[in-house]
Amino acid sequence: MNKKVAVFRKERFNAAHRLNNPNLSDMENQMLFGKCNSPNFHGHNYDLTVKVTGYVDPKTGYVIDTKILSNLIDETILEKFDHRNLNLDLVEFKDLNPTAENIAMIIYNILREKINASLELKIILNETEKNYVEYPA
Numbered sequence: 135m136n137k138k139v140a141v142f143r144k145e146r147f148n149a150a151h152r153l154n155n156p157n158l159s160d161m162e163n164q165m166l167f168g169k170c171n172s173p174n175f176h177g178h179n180y181d182l183t184v185k186v187t188g189y190v191d192p193k194t195g196y197v198i199d200t201k202i203l204s205n206l207i208d209e210t211i212l213e214k215f216d217h218r219n220l221n222l223d224l225v226e227f228k229d230l231n232p233t234a235e236n237i238a239m240i241i242y243n244i245l246r247e248k249i250n251a252s253l254e255l256k257i258i259l260n261e262t263e264k265n266y267v268e269y270p271a
């Protein structure tokens with residue numbers, strides 16, 4: 135019997151970005167990225183869900199203490215992403231398009247290092263109400 139439990143923590147941040155591939159023409163960028171190619175940036179309210187899966191610790195009854203998880207997301211992700219221009223403020227996106235896919239992977243990599251390796255980690259990131267990504271898939 136699988137006794138693993140998934141724990142979810144939801145957070146929100148807002149950030150500006152511009153999707154653009156400098157190797158493509160203005161026309162191609164406009165076709166590919168639409169409004170997200172707008173030259174002077176624009177913002178999104180990102181809904182971040184962090185999913186941690188593992189076995190319940192018999193000592194605490196927790197998979198992970200949500201207070202610890204919450205503080206970790208606060209310090210490593212929200213501090214870094216909230217109210218930022220992702221293209222200009224975050225070195226990670228200097229040469230990487232800040233799509234929801236890439237943002238989710240960056241967030242995963244940051245948190246993966248900080249969360250016990252015995253726990254599984256998944257990032258779900260909503261860029262809009264209707265569009266969201268999950269990493270790892």
Ligand code: NI
Pocket residue numbers: 151169170176177178
């Ligand atoms: Ni956008």
